[in-house]
Amino acid sequence: MVDLLRAAWAIAAKDVLLEFRSRTAFVSALVFTALVLAIFNFARDPTAVSAVDLAPGILWITFTFAAMLGLNRAFGLERENRALDGLLLSPVSRTAIYLGKVLANLVFVGSVEAIALPLFALFFNVPILPVLGPLVLVIALATVGFVAVGTLMSSMAVNTRLAELMLPVLLLPFLVPPVTSAVQMTARLFAGRPFSEVSAWLRLLVGYDIIFVAACILLFESTIEE
Amino acid sequence: MPAPLGGGRAALAVRGLERSFGHVRALRGIDFGLDAGDSLAVFGPNGAGKTTLLRILAGLLRPHKGEVLLDGAPLERTDAAHRRRVGLIAHYSLLYDGLTAAENLAFYARLYGLRDREALVTRALESVGLADRAGDAVGTFSRGMVQRMAIARALLHEPRIVLLDEPFSGLDQRAAATLRDLLMRLRAERRTMVLVTHNIDEGLELATHVAIQVAGRFAEFGPVAGDLAAYRARYAEATASRG
Numbered sequence: 086m087v088d089l090l091r092a093a094w095a096i097a098a099k100d101v102l103l104e105f106r107s108r109t110a111f112v113s114a115l116v117f118t119a120l121v122l123a124i125f126n127f128a129r130d131p132t133a134v135s136a137v138d139l140a141p142g143i144l145w146i147t148f149t150f151a152a153m154l155g156l157n158r159a160f161g162l163e164r165e166n167r168a169l170d171g172l173l174l175s176p177v178s179r180t181a182i183y184l185g186k187v188l189a190n191l192v193f194v195g196s197v198e199a200i201a202l203p204l205f206a207l208f209f210n211v212p213i214l215p216v217l218g219p220l221v222l223v224i225a226l227a228t229v230g231f232v233a234v235g236t237l238m239s240s241m242a243v244n245t246r247l248a249e250l251m252l253p254v255l256l257l258p259f260l261v262p263p264v265t266s267a268v269q270m271t272a273r274l275f276a277g278r279p280f281s282e283v284s285a286w287l288r289l290l291v292g293y294d295i296i297f298v299a300a301c302i303l304l305f306e307s308t309i310e311e
Numbered sequence: 312m313p314a315p316l317g318g319g320r321a322a323l324a325v326r327g328l329e330r331s332f333g334h335v336r337a338l339r340g341i342d343f344g345l346d347a348g349d350s351l352a353v354f355g356p357n358g359a360g361k362t363t364l365l366r367i368l369a370g371l372l373r374p375h376k377g378e379v380l381l382d383g384a385p386l387e388r389t390d391a392a393h394r395r396r397v398g399l400i401a402h403y404s405l406l407y408d409g410l411t412a413a414e415n416l417a418f419y420a421r422l423y424g425l426r427d428r429e430a431l432v433t434r435a436l437e438s439v440g441l442a443d444r445a446g447d448a449v450g451t452f453s454r455g456m457v458q459r460m461a462i463a464r465a466l467l468h469e470p471r472i473v474l475l476d477e478p479f480s481g482l483d484q485r486a487a488a489t490l491r492d493l494l495m496r497l498r499a500e501r502r503t504m505v506l507v508t509h510n511i512d513e514g515l516e517l518a519t520h521v522a523i524q525v526a527g528r529f530a531e532f533g534p535v536a537g538d539l540a541a542y543r544a545r546y547a548e549a550t551a552s553r554g
């Protein structure tokens with residue numbers, strides 16, 4: 086177990102370092118986030134629909150598509166010089182490779198979300214501070230779910246001819262449960278409803294995370310083996 | 312000529328190996344055995360299935376039929392102990408362009424759970440003449456330097472079985488000489504090697520055994536016997552009759 090975690094950590098640290106050096110996906114995701122938020126802000130009619138009603142959907146659309154830019158890169162890094170073969174040749178388990186990639190993707194998506202959230206509050210004038218704790222919990226749970234599935238799909242899409250296009254096609258159907266739960270919970274939090282009102286959605290999100298993280302760990306080996 | 316198997320405890324043995332890609336049969340029943348210290352040079356034209364054979368030996372590809380035995384035990388592709396015993400120098404470097412030479416090797420050293428990584432990395436870089444470029448990104452290296460890095464990576468964990476796919480391609484004379492010395496050293500250390508190459512001269516110099524692979528089969532396998540001209544003639548004959 087210690088070896089598995091050590092190997093996963095080494096792979097994650099390598100991915101984060103490579104992204105830190107190039108900043109390709111991170112800067113793209115941030116620019117994308119700022120653009121989406123700005124466009125939605127100027128496109129909406131504030132007299133027709135209030136910001137609080139629109140904001141949850143916009144927030145999660147932004148998070149979801151920004152995350153895909155990072156997920157696309159997760160295994161794209163390994164395509165360069167067929168480095169994935171190097172990982173597969175090494176004595177680390179396939180689970181360690183998967184967990185390393187998930188960890189690196191969580192850092193990437195979490196960083197984008199950490200910058201996007203204040204931007205979102207600024208553009209839409211939504212008071213996030215009073216609900217920051219529960220909101221961060223919702224974001225964390227939803228992010229774990231879609232990063233777990235997204236990392237698996239990224240490993241499947243990477244060897245296809247149109248990997249960048251293939252990932253959203255494969256991934257989006259699986260994101261319906263976590264994104265729906267997250268949007269519903271965020272909407273209730275912004276509306277000032279008590280946290281107990283979102284417990285059913287919360288259970289759905291936790292259940293999704295447990296089931297899909299386990300399923301993705303089990304399925305990963307068959308997606309990368311030739 | 313039938314390819315004889317090694318003894319029951321051959322360091323590396325292959326039995327009835329077959330592999331297809333769709334309708335293309337890349338390997339059509341390959342058998343051979345090598346004892347510790349043997350080195351096999353596999354010659355063959357493009358599309359003969361040489362790289363497929365190496366990828367199966369490395370555990371990167373699953374054979375559809377047959378098996379690979381390491382010291383008499385079937386190769387378990389997920390077995391970490393087996394993977395520690397094999398090193399592959401492939402067509403591609405398997406390195407990250409964005410990491411420095413030292414970082415690349417340190418990363419692999421971590422994956423292999425090697426100790427005293429800093430000293431190990433320094434020694435590996437010195438062995439391929441790249442110690443002075445340790446802090447430079449691999450993406451800035453020439454083709455020959457990348458190939459030398461790939462060799463350092465493959466040998467970092469001191470594998471008992473070394474698989475080489477066209478290792479001399481892209482190397483200048485100096486780098487080729489360094490690699491030859493390195494492979495001679497590995498031979499002296501009684502490591503088992505399988506070398507895939509088009510270059511009959513270099514293959515014969517390094518090998519104890521020779522195979523000529525054509526259309527997924529060994530047309531010839533056995534200890535090195537005869538001179539370069541004889542092998543050239545037999546290679547031409549085999550490729551003409553089977554190709």
